Amino acid sequence: MSKSINLTLKVWRQKNAKSKGQFETYLAENVDSDCSFLEMLDVVNEDLNKAGKDPIAFDHDCREGICGACGAVVNGQVHGPQRKTTLCQLHMRQFSDGDTIVIEPYRSRAFPVIKDLAVDRTAFDRIIQAGGYVSVKTGQAPDAHSILVPKTNADLAMDAAQCIGCGACVAACPNASAMLFVSAKVSHFALLPQGQLERKERVKRMVAQMDKEGFGNCSNEYECEAACPKGISVSNIARMNRDYMGVGS
């Protein structure tokens, strides 16, 4: 049964990429516990609009937990307190009446803040552009059946392909490293026959782009895996490490 709760929000407000931000406190009153976190922010924004104030900017798109657009750090945890859940799929019933919620944008040099909670994640796009694709001809749909894929590999590739590129791994990593994301994309192809031809070249180019974007280095702390809304495993990072061995300049 839904109930109504009152919350205090401490939200990071930053006018634009160049300006200095600060926390602002808002009261969110009579929040329906069945609404999602983003819907709660919508309600707060309506009030801000009515008061003639600038609404809180945050990223969102599908609101079904499958697109990877949303994401913020809620009380020190990326996508909030519920595991394997994107921010849009987090519901207010996870909070109690009277709670104070601190909402911050992802913090990473490679993901600069655009405004408030919205960050620029085009660094991920550039990593994909560097090699996250298959450029060899793989034939028509029926040809997919002509090359057998072992069930284990098919499953692991599907697991890796679940990555929605939300950037939670970067936000949660103590070193702001993007290795979980990159390794998921590398593994997705490395596990399938169609990805073999460009396997070495792909990992080399994607890692080079990742380094260029200014992400940190993995120190095997495994915070990314815990924060990932899709449960991407750090075994993908091991696979990327293995594929990278002996890769020249």
Added chain:
Amino acid sequence: MAGYFSSSLGRKQVVAITGLLLILFLIMHLSGNLLLYKGPDAFNAYAEFLDHLGMIKLLARVGLVLLFVTHIVFTALLVIDNRKARGQEGYAVNRAVGKRSFATRLMPYTGTLVLVYLIFHLLDYTLADHHSAKSIVDGVNLGLYGLVYNSFRSPVRVAFYVAGMFGIGFHLIHAVQSVVQTFGFNHPTATPVIRRLSTLIGVAIAVGFASIPFYLFLCGGARACSVSCLF
């Protein structure tokens, strides 16, 4: 290959391989040290055996210095990157949600502690005169054994050496499983075992080394119960 050594993954792998070799050295070092329990003759014979290796010993020493320096320099490069990567503004609230262990959080501190420890350790024994007055126990010059024995009369040194071994232990608890992951091995059933094994190796090496100053300090007071008579 220049690209490999300046890349994030390449540098990590350099830290991992040098770390692994250093762990192997530690195991060898510990096996030698445990001869202290057998008494002055066994321990000094081992020390002399090493002294007479000549060129091999020199090469081993140069190799070790290179391993240490490479391990530290490449780690420093990674840490500098990591510090920058968070950006200017950090988190106001930060709560780890994963399996980030105590040992993992302590890595930069345990690493530094080990480095400081190592400097004192080299000055204490490796670079010290093994046959000076400091080696005399009850009027007999017991060589390196005597030097070690006498040095652990001081509770301050005992405490410092035990602290240094705590540093090594915690460092290895994270390091062993980390090496395996960085070399690209991760398996649903083997990895949890490796992580536990990592803890075991860290604890075993630390306890093994730390037991020696404890033993010499506690038993050394009463020469009657001294080492050799136990065996």
